[in-house]
Amino acid sequence: MLCDRYDNALLTTSQKARDHYDAGLDSLLSGMPDMTERFARAVEADPGFALGHVGLARARMIGADMVGAREAMRDARKLAEGLPAKQAAHLHTMGLLIDGNAAGAREAVREHVRSHPRDVLIAQLCTSVFGLIGFSGMPGREADQLAYTAALLPHYGDEDWWILSQHAFSLCEVGRLDEASDMIDRSLALRPQNAHAAHVRSHTYYEAGETETGRAYLDAWLPGYSPKGLLHAHLAWHSALWAMEQDDMDRLWQAVDAHIRPSASQAAPIIKLTDAAAILYRAELAGQTVAPERWQEVSRYALDAFPNGGLAFVEFHAALAHAMAGNPEALHAVLENAKGPLAEIVQACGEAFAAITRSAWSEAVAHLTVALADHARLGGSRAQRDLLELSMLHALLKMGRGEEARRLLALRRPVFGDHVPLAAWQRTVLH
Ligand SMILES: [Fe+2]
Numbered sequence: 001m002l003c004d005r006y007d008n009a010l011l012t013t014s015q016k017a018r019d020h021y022d023a024g025l026d027s028l029l030s031g032m033p034d035m036t037e038r039f040a041r042a043v044e045a046d047p048g049f050a051l052g053h054v055g056l057a058r059a060r061m062i063g064a065d066m067v068g069a070r071e072a073m074r075d076a077r078k079l080a081e082g083l084p085a086k087q088a089a090h091l092h093t094m095g096l097l098i099d100g101n102a103a104g105a106r107e108a109v110r111e112h113v114r115s116h117p118r119d120v121l122i123a124q125l126c127t128s129v130f131g132l133i134g135f136s137g138m139p140g141r142e143a144d145q146l147a148y149t150a151a152l153l154p155h156y157g158d159e160d161w162w163i164l165s166q167h168a169f170s171l172c173e174v175g176r177l178d179e180a181s182d183m184i185d186r187s188l189a190l191r192p193q194n195a196h197a198a199h200v201r202s203h204t205y206y207e208a209g210e211t212e213t214g215r216a217y218l219d220a221w222l223p224g225y226s227p228k229g230l231l232h233a234h235l236a237w238h239s240a241l242w243a244m245e246q247d248d249m250d251r252l253w254q255a256v257d258a259h260i261r262p263s264a265s266q267a268a269p270i271i272k273l274t275d276a277a278a279i280l281y282r283a284e285l286a287g288q289t290v291a292p293e294r295w296q297e298v299s300r301y302a303l304d305a306f307p308n309g310g311l312a313f314v315e316f317h318a319a320l321a322h323a324m325a326g327n328p329e330a331l332h333a334v335l336e337n338a339k340g341p342l343a344e345i346v347q348a349c350g351e352a353f354a355a356i357t358r359s360a361w362s363e364a365v366a367h368l369t370v371a372l373a374d375h376a377r378l379g380g381s382r383a384q385r386d387l388l389e390l391s392m393l394h395a396l397l398k399m400g401r402g403e404e405a406r407r408l409l410a411l412r413r414p415v416f417g418d419h420v421p422l423a424a425w426q427r428t429v430l431h
Contacts, residue, residue, distance in 0.1 A: 006118040010051050011087055017046035024055055028062065029124065029162045031195030033228040035059040043075070050079035051087060054094045055121060061098060062230060064268040073098040086116055093122050097132070106132040110148075117155035120162065127166040128196070129173060130270075135311055135379040137342045142376050146170040161190040165197040172204050173382060180204045193224070195231040202238045206383050209415045215242040233259045233267035237275040238383070244286055245421050252283060261294065262301035269305040273298065274317040274380070278387050281320055285394050287423030292325070299325035309334065312342035313379040319350035320387070323357050345371055345378060352391060364395040372412075389413050390422060397424040 002010050002018040004025055010018055024038030039056035043049050053076035060068040073095055080091055089112050097105035109126045117123060126132045126148055133145045149167040156163035164187035171180035181204050187197045198221050205214030218239040225232055236259035243251035258264055260279055265272045276298045280290050302318035309315055315334050322331035331350060338346040352367035368391055375385050389412055396405040405425075409416060420426075 006120050008119050012046045012049040012052065014046035017042045017049050017052060020045060021052055021055060024059060025121065028059055030191065030193065031230040033226045036063055048079060050076050050083060050091060053079065054091050057098050058094060058121060069098050090119060090122055097125060102132055106136060113152065117152050123152055128169055129379065129381045135313065137312065137377050139374055139377060142173050146174050159190065161187045161194060161197065165194060165200050169200045169203065172200060172207055177204060177208050195225055195229050199231050199235060202235065203381060203383060206238065207415055209417060211242050211245050215239060228266055233265040234271050234275060236260060237279060240279055241282065244283060245419060249288060262297060270314055273302050273305060273314060274384065277317040277321040278384060281324065281387055282390065282421060285390050286421045295321060295325035299327045299330060303330055309337050311379065312346050315346045316349040316378060319346065320353050323353035342377055345375065349388065356391065356395065361395045361398045365392065368392045368395065386413065393420065394422055394424055397428045402428050
């Protein structure tokens with residue numbers, strides 16, 4: 001019986017199909033650009049390989065090819081009859097996700113990994129800040145994420161680079177940085193060419209305030225990674241943030257123009273929008289003049305790529321881009337259409353950004369107070385949501401409330417120390 005490298009029976013008799021599947025799995029788990037091609041070759045070698053089609057669907061989804069993902073899932077479902085319970089549940093769970101039922105998929109994953117924790121293609125759906133728990137919108141989702149990967153860990157052992165990288169991310173996002181740092185180093189020693197691990201390493205440096213070390217790390221790691229790789233543009237974003245913190249604005253704008261702005265980025269749409277909006281905004285807060293055309297490009301991209309809105313994480317970045325681009329109709333539409341349990345937070349963010357563009361600082365602070373109460377529910381990483389923390393500090397400083405800003409920083413984001421990437425901070429608090 002042919003299995004993947006986690007001992008999951010694949011139900012194909014083609015060694016070639018199995019080998020391509022396994023290679024595809026490794027590429028998917030490490031963010032390498034050939035994941036779709038590998039799964040495509042697996043089902044080419046054995047068109048009756050149901051799990052191969054499921055893997056192809058997931059790889060295409062990660063690559064933001066939802067039409068292709070649905071097609072692969074249709075092919076998988078045609079082969080579903082007679083599958084054993086485990087493989088049938090694997091197919092069913094991925095099908096829920098591809099069909100857009102994130103809540104159903106999240107519960108199905110939890111159920112599945114209770115019996116089959118090493119069925120990694122399903123287990124990985126609930127890992128990382130962009131996974132089904134990361135975007136659950138639930139209060140306490142960072143602790144939930146940690147509990148999830150902690151429960152998986154013993155089933156994979158100390159020598160599995162994938163679970164080490166994912167558990168390290170969970171630890172990092174709850175502030176357990178020493179453990180996260182040790183674990184991500186172990187993961188990278190086992191497999192250096194893992195973009196997800198390089199990403200977690202970057203977050204761990206960011207959360208520890210190790211700007212110089214982090215920047216040097218990415219300077220060394222990134223040139224060996226294909227620009228077509230899933231995380232290339234986002235790692236360039238991390239590097240650009242550090243360049244900005246070190247006042248290297250030439251490098252910041254080089255990275256924006258080469259890798260981050262929507263017309264240059266090769267990332268998935270969610271990253272294209274959110275990283276572009278965030279970097280422009282953080283550059284402005286750091287005192288850079290951002291050309292209006294740059295904001296208009298991001299605002300247009302948000303409308304093109306997400307005409308019907310999307311995740312709250314997307315919506316609050318779209319609101320930022322529209323506000324800064326001077327596009328009040330689009331901003332109003334985002335806030336009007338925000339639905340679900342996170343609507344109030346998205347609206348608070350959008351109203352705050354609109355107030356900031358009018359220099360209505362007191363109003364901005366009132367809205368940001370609502371948004372900051374539990375912004376982890378928006379999803380994404382702490383580093384990404386720092387734009388909200390920085391917005392609050394910026395607004396307080398504009399109101400002359402420097403002492404309050406200092407106290408807030410010490411309470412919420414002591415990582416910045418005195419190196420707060422805010423022009424107003426340098427002017428007001430330090431002098
Ligand atoms: Fe990141």
